[in-house]
Amino acid sequence: MKKLLLFAETCFVIFGLTFFTGGLALGGSEDGTTSGPVPVIVMTAIRYFIWLVSTLLVMLNAKRAIITVKRDWILWLFIGIVLFSFAWSDFPQWTLLANREVLQMTTFGLYIATRFSLTQQVKLYAMTFAIGGLASAALALGVPSIGKHLVDHPGAWKGIYDYKNTFGSMMVIAMVSFFALPIEHPRDRWLKWIGIAGATALILLSTSRTALLLGVAMLAMMTFYRNFRWQGRKSIVLGSLGVLVLGSTVVGVLSNWTELLKAFGRDPTLTGRTYIWSVALDRLWDRPWFGFGRSAFWSPESPYPKAIGYYLSQSFNAPHAHNGFIEVALDVGLVGLALFLICYVIGFVMALMKAYGSKHPEHLWALGFLTFLALNNVTESYMLRLANIYWVLFVATILTVKQKVPAFEDERERVPEVSQLRQFSESQT
Template identity: 50%
Template sequence: MNNFLNQAEKAFVILSLSFFTGGIGVGGEGTNPSGLLPAFAITAIRYFIWVTSGLLLCVRWRNTLITASRDLLIWVLTAIVLASFLWSDYSAQTLFDSREIWQMTLFGLYMASRFSLKEQVKLVAWTLTIGAGLSLLFGIALPGIGKHGADHPGAWKGIYDYKNTLGSLMIIASLSLLLLPIGQRSDRWLKWGGLILAVALIFLSTSRTSLVISLLLLLMIGFYRKFRWQGRRTIVMLNLAGLALGCGVTFLVSNWVDLIVGLGRDPTLSGRTPMWAMTFNLWQERPWLGFGRGAFWADGSKYAFKVGQAIANNFIPPHGHNGFVDLALDVGIIGLGLFLLSFTIAYIRALHRAYESYHFADLFPLAYLTFLAMNNMTESYLIRITNIYWVLFIVVILSVKKGSQAGDRGQT
C-alpha cells in the first residue's frame, strides 16, 4: 500500500510539472493555455493540483512547517505579490490571477517537503523527457502544432506554446538528465537517450539564447566535475562564483554587440533595449511597490501602449522580455529586493552544497539558479502567468539547505 501511494505521488508530481510547463495544453499559445484539451479540462487539472497539494501539505504539516521555515523571505515576497491587487489599476484581474501564485507556491512547497533532491532531479528529468518525446512526435507527425508557421518558419515548439519555451525547458531537461544518478538500467536509458533528445530539440527550436545558455552551463558543470575535491572550499567557491558571474557578464556586456550580431540578432535585442528604457521611465511613477502583478502589461493598459509606441506603431508588448524588469513592475523595489536577497542566500547555499558533496545531483540547485538568472535577462520567466520556472525556484530554495545525498558516491 505504501509503495502504491509513493508511486501515486510521483505520478501526481509528473502531471503537475507537465501542467506548469504548459505541455498539457498542447496546441495552446501564450496566455491561452487550452489547445487540444478543452478549457474546462485545463481548469479541472489546475484546481486538482491546487487542492491536492494543499491536502498533502496539511497531512504532513510538521514537515511542511520545517520546510517553509528554510526561507522566510520568499513568504514575505509571496504575501506582497498576493496583496498587490490592492494597488493595481486592474484589481479584479490581479486578484483573480493570484490563484496562479497560490498554486505554484503550494505545489513548490509540497515537492520540496516531500522529496529528496535526488528524487526531485529524477522527477524533473522524467517530466521533461516525456515532454521532449511528445514534442518530437508532434514535430514529425503534427507539424501544424509542433512547429511554428510564418512567424518563425521551421522553428520547433513541440507541445509548448513557443520556440523559446521549448528551448528553455530542454535546458532544464539537459541539466536534470546530466546530473541524474544512475541506479538502474532504466536510469541509464533515461539519462543518455533523454539528453540526446533534449539537446537536439534545443537546436530544432532555433532559440539562440537557449543554445548560448546551455553551452555556458555545460562549461560550468564540466568545471565542477574536474575540481570537485572536498576541503578546497575557498578555491572551488571562488571559481564557481567567478564562472557564474563571468557567464552573465560575458553574455550581457563583453559580447553585447559581437555575439548578438554574430548570431543574427541586432544589438538592441529585437527592440528590447528601447522597450526597457521606456519601461524604466514609466516604472518611476510607482517604484516602491510597483503596479500590481500583471497590471502594467494588462489588456488596455496605458503603460503597455506607451512602451509599444516606443518600438513600433500599433505594437503592444505582452511583457517586458526580462523577468527582473517585470518583477520590479509588479512589486517594485521592495519585491525585487526581497527576491534578489532570497536568490543570493540560496545561491550561496547551493555553492556550499556543490563543493561539500560527491553527488552530482547536489549540483542541480547551483545549475538551476544560474540558468534562472541568465534566462531571465531576455525573457520573462519568474512570476508571469503559471510557469514551471517559479515552481522550481521555490523547490530549490527550500531544498538546498537540506543535507546532501546520503549513501555511496553518486554515479553519472
C-alpha cells in the same frame, strides 16, 4: 498498496509539473488568439485539481510542511508582498485574479519540497522533461500542424509547448536535470548521456538561439562544477573563483554584445527589448518602492503596454518586460526585488556549498537550476509571470537547498561536510 500509492503520487507530480510547463495545453496558435486544441475549461479544471490535491497532500504532511516553510522566511515575506499587492494596484481585481497563479505555483512547489528528497526530485524532473521531449518529438513528426511553427518560424519545432523558445527552455532544464541525475545502477550513466544528447538535439530542432547559447553555457558550467569541486573549505575558494570567471565572461560579452549579436544575425536592440527595458525602468520610478501590483503594469486596461508597443509597431501591445528581474520590480517594486535577490543569493551560496561538499551528482541540481534561472531571465520574463514551471522549481529548490539537516534518512542526501553546512545554514537564519 504502498507501492501503488507511490506510483500514483509520482504520476501526479509528473502531471502537475507538465501542466506548469504548459505542455498539457498542446501549444497554441501563432497569432496568440487561441491557447491550443485542449479546451480552456478542461485546462481550468486541471489547474484546480492540481491545486486541490497538492493542498491536501501538504495538509496531510503538515508537520513536515511547517518545518519546510520555516527554512526561508524571506521567501515567504516576498510572496506575501506579491499576494498583497492588489492593495496598491490600479486594477485590483486583475491583480487578485493573477495572484491565484502565485498561490497555485507556490503550493505545488512547497508540496514537492515537503514530500520528496533531493534525489527523488531530480528523478521526477528528469522523467517529466524526458516525457515532454518524447511527446514533443512525436507531435512534431506526427501532427506538424500543432508540433511545428508554420507561419512565424516555418519548420521550427515547438512540440507540446506554445512556442519554440519555450520548448528550447524546457530542454535546457532537461539537460540540467539529466546532468544531476544520480547514478545508482550502471544503466543510469547511459540514461544520463542519452537524455543530455536527446535534449541537445531537440534544442537544435527548436531553432531557439537563446536556448542553444544557454544549453552550451550550462553544459560547460555543470561540467566545471562536477570536475573541479573540492572538499572542505577550499570549495569556498573555488566557488568564488568560478563566480569571478563567470562575472568576467559576462562583462566581456556585454562589452562586445553588438558585435556578437550581429555575428548571430540578431538585431542589436534584441528585437526591441532594450527599448522596452528603457521605458519600463523609467516608469518604475513612478512607483519605485512597491511597484504597480502583480501583472497590473501589463493589464489590458493599462496605458503602458500600448505606449511601449507603439514604438515597435502600431498594432503591437507589449505583453511583458522581456526581463524577469525588471518584471518583478514592476510588480512589487525595489523592496520586493531586493527581497527576491536576497533569497536567491543566499540560496545560490548554499547550493554552491552543497555542490562542492558532495560527491553525488544530484547536489549539482540546485546550483545548475539557479544559474540557469538567472541567465534565462536576462531576455525573458520567466520568473513570476503567469503560471509557469520556473517559479514552482524555484520554490522547491530553495526550500530543499536551505534545509539545515537532511530531512530524509537516505545516505545519498548526507553531505560529507554536514557539520560545516549546518553551521553555515544556521548563520543565514
